[in-house]
Amino acid sequence: MAKTNFQYEKRQRELEKKKKNEEKARRKLEAKNRPEGEQGEAADEDDDAAPAPPAPGQE
Template sequence: MARTNFQYEKRQRELEKKRKAEEKAKRKAEAKHQRPAAGQEQGDDPAAAGEAVTPEGDEQE
């Protein structure tokens, strides 16, 4: 009966983990590059950024 090659199986698991980690890092890097571009569009409008906007005609002292 043939014996199982545990070293081969372990190496394959390690390679799979490494591949998944690289894919995850790649997705995070892509998301990081895309997010600031979307933030710049929202940064032009103070109301979209969550800043308080007061109309000029409603000044109260």
């Protein structure tokens, strides 16, 4: 039976963490550089969704 290559698996996990952290840093930088009046990408994707009901007392 073949032995598991733990070093390879660990390296893959490290690369995935690094990629995830870089993506997070990129999103934070974009949010920081975005003017306050603009909405994020998530709001653009939810345009087809039904609007949220108003908060109590906000009608």
